[in-house]
Amino acid sequence: MTIWEMLAVFAAGIGAGTINTIVGSGTLITFPVLLGVGLPPVTATVSNGLGLVAGSISGAIGYRDELTGQRARVLRLSAVAAVGGVAGAALLLTLPSTAFETIVPVLVTLALVLVILQPRISRAVQRRREKTGTTPHPDGGPLLLAGLLAASVYGGYFTAAQGIIYMALMGMLIDDTLQRLNATKNILAAVVNSVAAIFFLFAADFDWTAVLLIAVGSTIGGQIGARTGRRLSPTVLRALIVVVGTVALVQLLIQRYG
Secondary structure (H helix, E strand, C coil): CCHHHHHHHHHHHHHHHHHHHHCCCCHHHHHHHHHHCCCCHHHHHHHHHHHHHHHHHHHHHHCHHHHCCCHHHHHHHHHHHHHHHHHHHHHHHHCCHHHHHHHHHHHHHHHHHHHHHHHHHHHHHHHHHHHHCCCCCCCCHHHHHHHHHHHHHHHHHCCCCHHHHHHHHHHHHCCCCHHHHHHHHHHHHHHHHHHHHHHHHHHCCCCHHHHHHHHHHHHHHHHHHHHHHHHCCHHHHHHHHHHHHHHHHHHHHHHHHC
């Protein structure tokens, strides 16, 4: 990489760490930048996953106050997330690269749709609670575990928007505040990224320069997200994610079909 490419990857890491801590979908910032500096799609995904481990941990530490009293819940959900993360990482390396190049544009599109629909989903969940007068299970129950497992397989394969999927699932099925659920989401993302990273260290090709730049940048971003996220406009963040994700999608489609 040139110095300018390294700065771009580092800046993308800061942005991804910040956005992942607040709402998720930071991969939609780092992934297109890694493609732009010349990394193949699978190598970019593996390098991105390894680098974002530090940012996930940083964000979780930043939200440590909101984790008070959630020990049992976090341990239970983390065990399921770890299994799903390993399965997703194994799929990434088992399936041929052509399959990845075909599947990832679909996953990016899904992630963008979830980002756009997140406010509507949240409002629908709230209206349903008010209409039915029902109280969600304190830990989500079997339905959340099943959904979390599937979301974590997705996260181990391609991390974009896994945090948004977690928040949608937990918001529907757990009776707790948004900030406490966001703290749990950061732990789950850290677990999935970590188990996938361990798997990748022994079984995949990655770019150490990209990994280190994203790791340092996302660590800084995780702290920024934890400290200032509550004051940032969700609309602005969502718009940024959609714009960057659309660029990534176009770039992927050009590589695949151009």
